[in-house]
Amino acid sequence: MTISLARGIPSPDCLPVEELADCAREALRRDGQTILSYGSTLGYEPLREWIGERHGVPPERVVVTNGSLQAFHFVLASLGPGAVVVERPTYDRPRKILFAEGREVTEIAIDDDGLDVDALEANGSAALLYTIPTFQNPSGVTLSEERRRRLAALVRERELPVLEDDPYGLVRFEGVPLPSLLELEGGEHVRYSSSFSKTVAPGLRVGYLIVSTALASGLQGLAASTYITPGLVAQATLHEFLRRGLFESNVRRVCDLLRERRDTMLEALEHDLAGRARWSRPEGGYFLWLELPEDLDASELLTRAQKSGVTFVPGTDFGGEPNTLRLAFSYVSPDEITEGIGRLAKLVASAAAPV
Ligand SMILES: Cc1ncc(COP(=O)(O)O)c(C=O)c1O
Numbered sequence: 001m002t003i004s005l006a007r008g009i010p011s012p013d014c015l016p017v018e019e020l021a022d023c024a025r026e027a028l029r030r031d032g033q034t035i036l037s038y039g040s041t042l043g044y045e046p047l048r049e050w051i052g053e054r055h056g057v058p059p060e061r062v063v064v065t066n067g068s069l070q071a072f073h074f075v076l077a078s079l080g081p082g083a084v085v086v087e088r089p090t091y092d093r094p095r096k097i098l099f100a101e102g103r104e105v106t107e108i109a110i111d112d113d114g115l116d117v118d119a120l121e122a123n124g125s126a127a128l129l130y131t132i133p134t135f136q137n138p139s140g141v142t143l144s145e146e147r148r149r150r151l152a153a154l155v156r157e158r159e160l161p162v163l164e165d166d167p168y169g170l171v172r173f174e175g176v177p178l179p180s181l182l183e184l185e186g187g188e189h190v191r192y193s194s195s196f197s198k199t200v201a202p203g204l205r206v207g208y209l210i211v212s213t214a215l216a217s218g219l220q221g222l223a224a225s226t227y228i229t230p231g232l233v234a235q236a237t238l239h240e241f242l243r244r245g246l247f248e249s250n251v252r253r254v255c256d257l258l259r260e261r262r263d264t265m266l267e268a269l270e271h272d273l274a275g276r277a278r279w280s281r282p283e284g285g286y287f288l289w290l291e292l293p294e295d296l297d298a299s300e301l302l303t304r305a306q307k308s309g310v311t312f313v314p315g316t317d318f319g320g321e322p323n324t325l326r327l328a329f330s331y332v333s334p335d336e337i338t339e340g341i342g343r344l345a346k347l348v349a350s351a352a353a354p355v
Contacts, residue, residue, distance in 0.1 A: 003340035006311040007331045008137065008286050011261070014254045014330075015201050016246070023240035027233070030240075035232040041223045042216060043208070044235035050242050051208050057187065060213045063223070066230050068167055068195035068207030069093055074219050075128070075163050075191055075209065076101070082127030087115055089289075089318035091137045091165070094130055107319055110136065112280070114143030117150045128161045133181060135168035135285025138318045138326035142283065145178050152184035159189060167195040167207075170251050172284035173259035182210060191215070196238055198286070199251050204234045258286070264334040265327065265341060272345035279327075286330035289315070291323060296351055298325040301344075310343040 027035065035044065042048065043064025052059035065071045072094050076084075084098055088107035098105050106126060108119045115131055131151075133143035143151070155162055164181045182192040187210065195207035211219070223230070241247065265288065269279055278291045290312075292298060298314040299322065305311060315324025329337060 002306070002309045002311060003332055003336045003343070004311050005327045005329070005332065005337070005340050005344075006313045008328045009202060009331050010198065010254070011257065011331050011333065014257055015203075016241070016250050016253075019244075019246055019250075020201065020204075020237060020241060023244070023246075024233070024237040027236035027240045031236055035236040038229045039232050041220050041229060043230055044232050044239060047206075047235045047239040047242075050239060051210075055182070055192070055210055057210055058213070061187070061210050061216055063209040063211065063216050063219055064230060064235055065207045065209060065223075066227065067197065067202070067205045068165065068193045068209075070226075071193040071207050071209040072097065072130075072163065072165070074222060075193070075211075076103075077222055078215060078218065079127045079161070082125065085120065085123065085126045085129045086319075087131060087136065089138050089315055089320035089324070090130070091132060092313075092317045094165075095319060110139060110141055112141055113147055114141050115147065115151065117147050117154065120151070121154055125158070126160065128163060129155070130163045130165065131181070132165045132168075134166055134178065135171065135282050135287075137168070137285070138287050138313070138315070138320070139289040140280045140282030140285050140287045141289070142178065148178060148181060148184055152181055152190075155181070155185055155189050162190045164190055164192045165194075166192060167198050168285040169194070171198050171255060171258060171286070173255055173262060175283040187212070199247070199254065200238060200241060204238055205231055206235055206238050255284070258284075258330060261329040261332075261334055261337055262288075264337045265329040268338045268341035268345075272341055273348060276345070276348055286328050288327050288329065289320075290325050290327055291321075292325070292348060294323050296348070297322045301325070301347060301351070304347050305344060308343045308347060310340040312344070 047064055048059040048062040051062045083104040083106045085106045085108055087110045109116050182190045192210040196204055280289045282288055302314055313326045316322055
């Protein structure tokens with residue numbers, strides 16, 4: 001059986017199926033006539049209130065979308081002309097969307113402390129900075145607090161519009177949570193997107209944006225012409241889940257399940273690949289980033305890996321170097337992770353000299 005270290009989705013045991021089934025029934029019973037009809041374009045009102053309260057902003061600034069990728073599209077549609085600055089590597093879907101739209105894209109490298117803020121400072125003006133500061137997809141790295149503060153100051157000084165994409169922030173296994181750019185900058189230039197995909201369930205398709213009140217009401221027309229009304233049944237089901245106080249305990253449960261998988265992957269890498277590759281050590285999220293010796297091409301390795309029954313995503317899909325790749329520890333079981341890394345390591349050992 002093929003072991004997928006490619007899929008950035010939660011393992012089935014992360015999903016609170018029974019609880020959501022019960023919440024869906026109760027949401028329909030309680031508010032069925034509202035949520036089964038067309039309704040508020042910017043999202044189910046009680047959910048907008050819950051999200052606003054959580055982030056300390058009025059609900060008028062919250063736009064609940066069908067997943068946070070939708071939020072990216074909405075922000076993009078609201079931009080003026082100019083380049084979009086992204087991290088290198090960065091999440092492949094926004095990258096593809098930007099190139100497909102013919103946007104000028106400026107890539108700025110990341111290192112173990114996240115985005116290179118000096119390089120950003122040296123860069124000229126831009127229409128937007130798209131950044132994933134916490135447990136980044138694909139690298140798993142987190143922007144350090146010092147860089148967050150410098151970035152927030154730079155954004156203010158340059159009046160640089162930012163989209164802070166933060167679906168993984170709460171999926172923290174250890175260490176101290178860092179302030180978001182939204183918190184540090186206050187939300188004048190920073191638009192913030194997040195999602196319940198990683199903390200509850202991606203199939204709900206509930207993401208959200210926090211923007212200025214003016215931009216939120218400006219997005220109303222676009223949201224209406226995209227889907228008339230977002231998926232209110234899912235939003236009300238999720239709201240019932242939150243109202244019952246199930247969110248925090250579910251996030252803890254998900255973190256426990258994923259911590260074990262992250263630990264298993266790090267142990268397997270240390271055991272099987274020490275001296276032959278380098279990798280990031282994320283404190284949360286779904287992914288880590290593997291750097292092979294420079295003469296090894298991850299896309300070629302993938303062709304051989306597929307024959308050996310293990311998959312991953314080559315780093316070039318994210319704008320990374322040919323010798324890099326993304327490993328997801330979120331989906332398969334710990335035993336499969338150990339087996340998958342073992343299969344991968346054999347292929348690397350047969351192809352590479354030690355680094
Ligand atoms: C960084 C990042 N942003 C956004 C998304 C989209 O998530 P969703 O549309 O499910 O909220 C993902 C999904 O993997 C992601 O990794």
